[in-house]
Amino acid sequence: MINKNTKFDIIVVGGGHGGIEAAVSASKLGMDVLLVTLDVNATGRMSCNPAIGGLAKSRVVREVDAMGGLMSQAADSTGIQFRVLNRKKGPAVQATRSQNERSEYEFEINRLLKTHKRITIIQGNVVEIIIESNHIAGVILENGDEFQCSAIILSTGTFLGGKIYIGHNIYDKGRIGESADNKLGQSLENAGLRLLRFKTGTPPRILRSSIDFSATKVQLGEEDYFPFSINNEVVLPVSRQECCFITWTNEKTHRVVQENLENSALYGGMITGIGPRYCPSIETKIVKFPEHDKHIVFIEPEGRKSVEMYPNGISNSLPEEIQLKMLHTIPGLENAEITVPGYAVEYDVVEPTQISHSLMSKSISGLFFAGQIMGTSGYEEAAGLGLIAGINAANWISKRESIIFTRDKSYIGVMIDDLVVSGVDEPYRLLTGRSEFRLLLREDNAWLSIFETLPHDILEAISGDRYYIMRRWYKSLNRVKEFITSRSIKSREADELCVAPGTSLKNYCNRPEARWEKLSRMYDEIACLPARPSSTLRTELKYEGYINRQLREAEKINKLHTLKIPADMNYKGIGLRGEAVDKFEKAQPIDIAHAAKIPGITPSDLTSLVSAINKLFHMKHST
Numbered sequence: 001m002i003n004k005n006t007k008f009d010i011i012v013v014g015g016g017h018g019g020i021e022a023a024v025s026a027s028k029l030g031m032d033v034l035l036v037t038l039d040v041n042a043t044g045r046m047s048c049n050p051a052i053g054g055l056a057k058s059r060v061v062r063e064v065d066a067m068g069g070l071m072s073q074a075a076d077s078t079g080i081q082f083r084v085l086n087r088k089k090g091p092a093v094q095a096t097r098s099q100n101e102r103s104e105y106e107f108e109i110n111r112l113l114k115t116h117k118r119i120t121i122i123q124g125n126v127v128e129i130i131i132e133s134n135h136i137a138g139v140i141l142e143n144g145d146e147f148q149c150s151a152i153i154l155s156t157g158t159f160l161g162g163k164i165y166i167g168h169n170i171y172d173k174g175r176i177g178e179s180a181d182n183k184l185g186q187s188l189e190n191a192g193l194r195l196l197r198f199k200t201g202t203p204p205r206i207l208r209s210s211i212d213f214s215a216t217k218v219q220l221g222e223e224d225y226f227p228f229s230i231n232n233e234v235v236l237p238v239s240r241q242e243c244c245f246i247t248w249t250n251e252k253t254h255r256v257v258q259e260n261l262e263n264s265a266l267y268g269g270m271i272t273g274i275g276p277r278y279c280p281s282i283e284t285k286i287v288k289f290p291e292h293d294k295h296i297v298f299i300e301p302e303g304r305k306s307v308e309m310y311p312n313g314i315s316n317s318l319p320e321e322i323q324l325k326m327l328h329t330i331p332g333l334e335n336a337e338i339t340v341p342g343y344a345v346e347y348d349v350v351e352p353t354q355i356s357h358s359l360m361s362k363s364i365s366g367l368f369f370a371g372q373i374m375g376t377s378g379y380e381e382a383a384g385l386g387l388i389a390g391i392n393a394a395n396w397i398s399k400r401e402s403i404i405f406t407r408d409k410s411y412i413g414v415m416i417d418d419l420v421v422s423g424v425d426e427p428y429r430l431l432t433g434r435s436e437f438r439l440l441l442r443e444d445n446a447w448l449s450i451f452e453t454l455p456h457d458i459l460e461a462i463s464g465d466r467y468y469i470m471r472r473w474y475k476s477l478n479r480v481k482e483f484i485t486s487r488s489i490k491s492r493e494a495d496e497l498c499v500a501p502g503t504s505l506k507n508y509c510n511r512p513e514a515r516w517e518k519l520s521r522m523y524d525e526i527a528c529l530p531a532r533p534s535s536t537l538r539t540e541l542k543y544e545g546y547i548n549r550q551l552r553e554a555e556k557i558n559k560l561h562t563l564k565i566p567a568d569m570n571y572k573g574i575g576l577r578g579e580a581v582d583k584f585e586k587a588q589p590i591d592i593a594h595a596a597k598i599p600g601i602t603p604s605d606l607t608s609l610v611s612a613i614n615k616l617f618h619m620k621h622s623t
């Protein structure tokens, strides 16, 4: 029992991916934290598929890791399959992804969370935030309990006014099996905050024994990857990894969906919230892309021991009997049995331009936000925001400066900047295309960016052991850089490296054909660099020219805000993302400053636009 008169430094509302990281980072900075969540047994639950990482998100997991977060550790220790996406493409877009044991991930996150003694966890429904003269003073729970605090971090996921839709059936829930109401949303509106209505969805879960895997393509794991946490060196051998499977929808599947669109909550007019562009429902894929005669479906295990499989790619809000009919048209799923139907969930989010870069409300001091309530979608996005909200709430209480990342240092920084400056008009998901500094925000150098950016007393407090690892790596990295920069290749070494004697070692390392295994064999100074900082250094040297060019281009864009956009500008075929094309066509911006203010438009979209305008200009003036 906790005394209701106890005053906490920080109250975190929500035990999801954002709330957990927020509570942990704040507690490590000396704060007494109360974590209130609707169901303590659902703390750290993965609402959708049990997978961590993927494009851009894997870098976020590594940033979270460098700042002492829990997600990376739980993902490593509960992974059942690991893969590196885009392995054949450049380092800017490579991404590690783990498939995880759902129940063990939740268990592990809770185990790690409970080691933090300054965090008190209670089950309860926060229905009101108490504000006194524009300052946070506490929260009121549904049972009437009141708790005082200096700051609140709201990370309520899809529960604010949450409604679940399965065909024509509607339930007041934030997730299947978990009730939601909108008293807290009302309290936020009473406090003058503007809310938006978004939606997301999930596919049905299928009984493993009802799937004919012989009709699908097997997707094996890989063992040539770096675990998410810098604390872990051990990889999971492929022999101990689980397989995923690939199948495809077909014309029959599409016909079932088309014939039942009026029964889908999304297309039958029940849902008004805006869905995620980058994770569309199967209804949306079929309606928006009628020219596609098939869509990929990844059949992923929910765990080694789980009897359920997750068919990634067919989230929907159709009635359960139609979901079954649709599944039965897909190879391998002809006899599929549904254990839990797919559904759509509609929920409120706080319009994020009301929030500052520190993640504190612009109008109510001490009110911080993290996770899906800010308009994002995804576990990793939530964890990144939560971790920063925890640090900044603690810093605000201790009267220290907020941690605000510039866009070239962190994907968490890119996300926060996109959210609070441009706002959102659909669920926001991190993509490599959102960053104009993609080559600077790689997976391999997340630790380095964080180490160079955060004040070291804060980093030491939140990262613990991981801080000392980074400090060791940083010193060795700089020693090797210095060695490479100052050393020339001697005559007796030149033959082995196939270069002229006297060539600088740095010059050799900049070449695509540079052989690091050879260098490690030849020079003890290079051999002693541990594997991860070595991979950071290799990439930096190999892509040095591109990295520098990217930095110069980004600098230029800031000077170009007054550049006029031709009235007849054709936005297609100039390297823009589909989302940016749609938005520019709709808004018809007159200049770059105007284009930059359109919600969801990123600096990298602006870079493409500026270069297309420049090309047009040169074409006109050279003819």
Ligand SMILES: Cc1cc2nc3c(=O)[nH]c(=O)nc-3n(C[C@H](O)[C@H](O)[C@H](O)COP(=O)(O)OP(=O)(O)OC[C@H]3O[C@@H](n4cnc5c(N)ncnc54)[C@H](O)[C@@H]3O)c2cc1C
Residues within 6 Å of the ligand: 013, 014, 015, 016, 017, 018, 019, 036, 037, 038, 039, 042, 043, 044, 045, 046, 047, 048, 049, 124, 125, 126, 127, 155, 156, 157, 158, 159, 160, 174, 175, 184, 200, 201, 202, 279, 343, 344, 345, 370, 371, 372, 373, 376, 377, 378, 379, 380, 382, 383
């Ligand atoms: C159906 C569905 C499908 C999804 N699909 C995907 C996907 O495919 N890919 C992906 O990356 N992400 C997906 N997501 C999103 C992902 O689950 C979330 O982005 C992520 O979990 C958000 O983390 P969070 O901390 O903001 O909220 P959550 O993890 O949702 O946690 C919110 C927490 O807040 C608590 N809470 C809420 N209101 C109150 C209150 N008033 N008082 C006390 N506690 C409260 C809840 O109990 C819960 O513990 C999906 C989510 C859902 C629901």
